Amino acid sequence: MLQPIPKVQDEPHTDKRVVSKINGADILVKALRDQGVDTVFGYPGGAVLPIYDAIFKQNDIRHILVRQEGGAVHAAEGYARSTGKVGVVLVTSGPGATNAVTGLADALLDSIPVVCFTGQVPTHLIGNDAFQECDTTGITRPCTKHNYLVKDADKLARTIHEAFHVARSGRPGPVVIDIPKDVQLTPGEYVSPAQVTHKTYQPKTMPELDAIERAVELIADAQRPIFYTGGGIINSGSKASESLRKFARMTGYPVTSTLMGLGAYPASDPQFLGMLGMHGTYEANLAMHGCDVMINLGARFDDRVTGKLSEFSPNSKKIHVDIDASSINKTIVVDIPIVGDVGVAIEQMIKVWEKKKHSANKAALAKWWAQINEWRAKKCLAYKKSDTIIKPQYALERLRDLTKGVETFITTEVGQHQMWAAQFLHFDEPNHWMTSGGLGTMGYGLPAAIGVQLAHPGKLVIDVAGEASILMNIQEMSTAVQYRLPVKIFILNNQWMGMVRQWQELIHGGRYSESYTAALPDFVKLAEAFGGVGLRAKTPAELDGVIKQMMAVNDRPCIVDVCVDEKENCYPMIPSGRAHNEMILNSDQDISSKTPDEGLVLV
Template sequence: MKLAGNDILIQSLIEEGVEYIFGYPGGASLHIYDAIFNQKEMQHILVRHEQGATHAADGYARATGKPGVVMLTSGPGATNAITGIATAFMDSIPMIVISGQVQSHLIGTDAFQETDMIGVSRPIVKHSFTVDHQSNIAKIIKEAFYIATSGRQGPVVIDVPKDLTNPVDLFEYKYPSEVNIRSYNPPIEPEQSQIDRAVEAIIKSKQTVIYAGGGTISSNAAKELFELNSYINAPITNTLMGLGVYPASDKNFLGMLGMHGTYQANMAMHNADLIIAIGARFDDRITNTPEKFAPNAQIIHFDVDHSSVSKIIEADIAVFGQVKNSLQAMNAKLKSRLSEINDSRLDAWRNQIAEWKEMHGLDHDLYKNNSDDSPILPQAVVQHIYHASNGDAFVTSDVGQHQMFAAQYYHFDEPRKWINSGGLGTMGFGLPAAMGVKLAYPEEEVICITGEGSIQMCIQELSTCTQYKLPIKIFNINNLALGMVKQWQDMNYDGRHSSISYEDSLPDFTKLVESYGHVGIKITKNSQLKAGIEEAMSIKDKLVFVDIYVDPNEHVYPMLVAPDGSLKDMWLGKGEKT
């Protein structure tokens, strides 16, 4: 079959099973958009800003495990997408970003809307391609999808000069059935000798803790992780990126660890004699001061990425491979040695952790206060949302205090339900990400927990939600300021609130969303909270934006003491330290 470059590109995406393209057209991508017009298999979602396209594709990818696809034009179209690509890169999310480029003969001449997209995006992509000839387009798409979705996943950029998508010149097209890149062979199966050593260490340990992160979700290994802990029966904590990979309602679950982790999770990590790190990378929000991290612990580290192991914390036992395959190998070995795993070995440890939880665990009953004598607590808002959605909604968030409250108080029992920008911490992520999730799962409840700061960074996508009829529920935890920055200023800068307030210039959010055709609900008192949130959840066919005015002085606790603190050094409340 002979096709033009633009049709080869689009047919290749169809071959890859793409359902949605998130994008924005422009001069350099006009030929490609003509090919999109002429097909029916994929739907193009026209966003209002390219950052929204990347976050929507990212949300789609996090929820489904399939790569999100973004279509951009050259120049400003491409550069507008950079924040979203970096967000996906930091959290290892599979994404294919196709950017139009000026015609080949104009490259390097400062042509209209010319940007060196490959150069600009290089540090924030897993790999990138420049299309050099129409006959290579299909092969490049095949390789791009393979690279984005294998090993440690990530975004791949494909830059396409306009002349190579012209509809006139035809080339032989056959989509390759196989892909083989000799310089790219990510590990899959673990080494058995390391598995044996890991099992040995587990049997001997008396103070085990499992620390599972986003890599466990990327590898679709929730089932294997649960099976692993059915043999070990150890306390387990999840990173911000890992929430949901182990059921939060399980008796062994300690909550999230790290900067705003629970007291018991951070204490368990600090005092462990064995840490089993699974698809997690010892980020600085987890370790606090690396030299003081878990002084007595042996570390087993499961990861697909060699460069993540022993980068921050030296691993004693390193298991390279797909986390799913490595855990399967672990489970087979553990099963064969079940009689040697004495469950009472961890009894004293479990008692100690229960004591920690009793002392300073989170209060999950704050939502029971419906008195109007006190302002609404943001934590209580999340607790109400959790109960009103039966704990099984997809929840996206933006970045800041509301994100931490959501992570602390919404209990995720399944992976891929908690969708947030962990590594890059991108404000503006929540709404467009929720659009991607809702398109992937139109029948499921999709909630965006945001703040009045973050929501305004991609608020233009409210219009996209109208166009494609996306009945997302947005809960705006409104504290009239950039809460997390304010918290740091309270704690470290004697309360000098530099540039965190815009109280007099906020829009009336309910009127704003109504102008887009959505429903707005305003809540200012505790007594309105339960009914207001339940009313929002009961509206199924419309986007509902609930603007909730909360205590502007609330802080997120626990909070690790920094700099120079360890994981046992935490602020537990205002002026209250461990």
């Protein structure tokens, strides 16, 4: 049976009730204030002028002017991911909205809570192909968690509060609110967040205790267990990370993490096997393949993680905790599905474990760790060092060591540098690693870093970038300069779209079709032209000095152009279409013969 639907403020206004009305634009600003919003990322335009007017007249909410709307969404994502709060975006109609689409799709795939306001042409012009009109709700429907077109100023406040609820509840995601210009100027009734409950959207967060008990039973009986943790733990909040650490210590079981989950479990902990998946560590992937009990906590069996589905961890019983029921049994059929908040689920697992006085099977676990340590001894992340040329891995190792002890937030673009960052920078805390995992959006890192820096003034924020990715949203340098944000852009410059080049080298016969950027800018001068600091490191000997100089910049952005070995490839690697136990560790192994024909069609 459906729950009775609570009547939400639907009664018509009676004469007894004095309702003071304010116009739509003021409603929006008031609603943001009541939602605790302090920062909005946006770009003005014709269809949002009334909202910008309302923003002009107040001081509670800070507006950050980006240079392109796509940057606004990524900045809001960075802000959201590093704080756990909802990121807020404000853009105009038509091109403003379409430019925001990539960011929305990015936030959807990575489950980042974002509320994006888009201006719309006045209600009476909708559907007339008016200037800067587009079907924003139509275009954004498949790349948002939900969207609204508000045609009535009286419904605006409620819609905004609902949108924040939808964005942050359950599996978080982006929500668009499209507001025609006339609605922004029409007086409407304001309602506070406390007066609004969503009539239908109340996601289930409490796991079934029965399933938790069966899961703990399985976990306790395991001989070769592994915790496979994902971004859900970050989204659940810092308590979930604490619970994970506690449970892992209680059991003594190995922990691996997806790209999105890095930081939930400390990388420096000996129980941590590193990231898993296509460019994950040998030990993590082989442990996944060989385990007998897999405990998936807030991860979603992404294709980058599973490799060949039919050979994915063939001999394990699988437990899957996910707040989104549609993630369960989507690609991998599991034995114990648990729908609910992963943090709550781990807490309950700990309680059951303690109550039933479980303990790990010490002998079996010792054997399992001996096997894992054997895999570890392969040192799968080893690379050939050089005195003359900077290896990208070396650059990141130096960055890691020189920033040790300093609270550092890392964002990335997409490609080889992203994978190296995931492998070589070690994350010990959640919310310190912002990357575009699901959509793989080049150009994410710089605007995301801006969002992070705004949320964490005075903290070290570094965008680990490639020279190709950074050019996709380089205009945001101007934003960083305007707000004196000392974000660091650490470019591993190999002059190639490295990951594209790597695949062309390995499986397309070395035909480097369009993956070389023949006319790159001088990044030092580029930084200076924007009003930032530009630095360059050409040799390993220069690197430490340049990183220290970079860290000393505190009042403007700094681009570091690290000229790295252009031939370096990212290993280890599971060839596309292969299973975890078919990893390739280095360039000495032939990959093209290892890539099956069906792997060629995979991305």
